[in-house]
Amino acid sequence: MAFESLASRLQSTFDKLRGKGKVTEEDVTKAMREVRLALLEADVNFKVVKEFVNRVKERAIGQDVLKSLTPGQQVIKVVNDELTELMGGGQSKLAAATRPPTIVMMVGLQGAGKTTTTGKLANYLRGKQNRKPLLVACDIYRPAAIKQLEVVGKQLNIPVFSMGDKVSPVEIAKAAIAHAKEEHLDYVLLDTAGRLHIDETLMGELQEIKEIAKPNEILLVVDAMTGQDAVNVAESFNNQLELTGVVLTKLDGDTKGGAALSVKSVTGTPIKFVGMGEKMDALEPFHPDRMASRILGMGDVLTLIEKAQIDVDEEKAKELERKMRTAEFTFEDFLEQMAQVRKMGPLDELLNMMPGMNKVKGMKDLKVDEGALNRVEAIVRSMTTKEKQQPEIINSSRRKRIAKGSGTSVQEVNRLIKQFEDMRKMMKQFTKMTDKAKKKGGGF
Numbered sequence: 123m124a125f126e127s128l129a130s131r132l133q134s135t136f137d138k139l140r141g142k143g144k145v146t147e148e149d150v151t152k153a154m155r156e157v158r159l160a161l162l163e164a165d166v167n168f169k170v171v172k173e174f175v176n177r178v179k180e181r182a183i184g185q186d187v188l189k190s191l192t193p194g195q196q197v198i199k200v201v202n203d204e205l206t207e208l209m210g211g212g213q214s215k216l217a218a219a220t221r222p223p224t225i226v227m228m229v230g231l232q233g234a235g236k237t238t239t240t241g242k243l244a245n246y247l248r249g250k251q252n253r254k255p256l257l258v259a260c261d262i263y264r265p266a267a268i269k270q271l272e273v274v275g276k277q278l279n280i281p282v283f284s285m286g287d288k289v290s291p292v293e294i295a296k297a298a299i300a301h302a303k304e305e306h307l308d309y310v311l312l313d314t315a316g317r318l319h320i321d322e323t324l325m326g327e328l329q330e331i332k333e334i335a336k337p338n339e340i341l342l343v344v345d346a347m348t349g350q351d352a353v354n355v356a357e358s359f360n361n362q363l364e365l366t367g368v369v370l371t372k373l374d375g376d377t378k379g380g381a382a383l384s385v386k387s388v389t390g391t392p393i394k395f396v397g398m399g400e401k402m403d404a405l406e407p408f409h410p411d412r413m414a415s416r417i418l419g420m421g422d423v424l425t426l427i428e429k430a431q432i433d434v435d436e437e438k439a440k441e442l443e444r445k446m447r448t449a450e451f452t453f454e455d456f457l458e459q460m461a462q463v464r465k466m467g468p469l470d471e472l473l474n475m476m477p478g479m480n481k482v483k484g485m486k487d488l489k490v491d492e493g494a495l496n497r498v499e500a501i502v503r504s505m506t507t508k509e510k511q512q513p514e515i516i517n518s519s520r521r522k523r524i525a526k527g528s529g530t531s532v533q534e535v536n537r538l539i540k541q542f543e544d545m546r547k548m549m550k551q552f553t554k555m556t557d558k559a560k561k562k563g564g565g566f
């Protein structure tokens with residue numbers, strides 16, 4: 123996971139402070155020395171580190187922080203605030219033109235993930251914001267670029283505008299915008315050419331497109347894995363084009379995180395989105411405060427809740443809750459619940475967003491055994507409808523059949539059924555207890 127080493131170093135530094143009833147200036151200085159090293163090692167720009175550490179120190183020592191009842195916590199709060207500020211403070215949202223279409227120009231070096239991100243952004247705009255985007259193939263130099271965008275568009279069922287590789291990108295952009303107006307599409311995403319390195323020809327062409335297309339957004343796509351290079355690239359593009367935002371890709375990899383922490387401060391351009399994987403739905407709006415919490419091991423409950431809200435069907439969730447309470451819960455519901463949770467993403471990613479989870483012993487290295495989950499699912503799927511609804515009828519010959527059908531063992535089937543029965547028993551007890559408490563008029 124990104125930021126892993128930075129997060130664990132910062133957390134161990136602050137663990138030492140957290141419990142202390144009294145924190146001295148010296149303690150803060152010592153902690154800040156560790157913070158400084160941790161940030162440098164995470165490949166954060168050295169000037170950014172210096173300013174950051176000074177600011178935190180000043181605030182921590184200067185105010186009433188050290189005199190407060192929970193000085194350790196207060197210092198951590200200062201660090202959390204400053205980390206948030208460093209990454210831009212509040213969320214920077216994507217612009218929307220007052221008169222559609224909104225023109226978004228996507229720029230970046232080859233391999234950064236520009237074409238993929240253009241597709242993801244279109245998918246995001248359509249899915250989360252109900253917009254009608256148009257993808258435009260303006261990279262006429264890389265032989266496979268047009269085809270790649272067309273494949274992405276087809277996969278997402280989002281229209282792609284292309285004129286082959288014989289027409290200039292400026293003409294393509296112009297025609298695409300006219301087309302979008304005619305078709306009442308409200309976002310035009312221009313996938314421009316990339317190069318291996320920044321060169322004058324590329325910048326000249328991008329400036330020409332900018333002049334003609336008058337984009338509301340110029341988003342630079344950079345690869346988080348390249349650390350300080352990403353920041354340098356952002357600085358050059360910004361000098362030439364005046365970027366409105368950065369999309370940091372590959373944050374799902376084990377990047378040290380330096381780019382995420384330096385880009386805003388070095389270039390003045392906010393990060394608007396982050397890429398969290400290769401799939402088309404792996405794009406998240408960037409929230410500096412949530413990222414800071416994640417880095418400090420305080421979890422990211424808000425993103426977790428949002429994921430749940432987006433992906434989970436509310437009616438179904440309510441019905442499941444009712445069944446749990448009345449212990450009517452069957453194996454069919456169990457399957458349904460598993461499917462709902464799985465829609466939210468890989469389980470270890472979800473666990474990482476929970477506050478304190480990384481503190482639980484062994485949790486950091488925990489890889490959720492998706493294989494075991496698959497086996498559980500296979501077992502339930504091998505049951506007949508009646509068995510799913512009335513698990514008590516599953517006798518030993520049925521268990522053998524289920525094990526065979528699911529490619530598992532009878533022991534595994536036994537274990538699952540036992541766990542399921544225990545769970546139902548617990549729910550019954552729980553319901554009884556709450557009922558009693560209610561009758562007594564007491565709260566629970």
Ligand code: GDP
Nearest residue numbers: 232233234235236237238371372397398399400
């Ligand atoms: P372009 O040359 O900038 O257009 O780059 P592409 O869009 O072709 O992407 C280059 C590679 O990076 C592809 O293999 C993508 O699947 C991959 N990629 C893009 N974004 C992400 C991301 O957020 N996470 C991961 N893991 N891979 C990504």
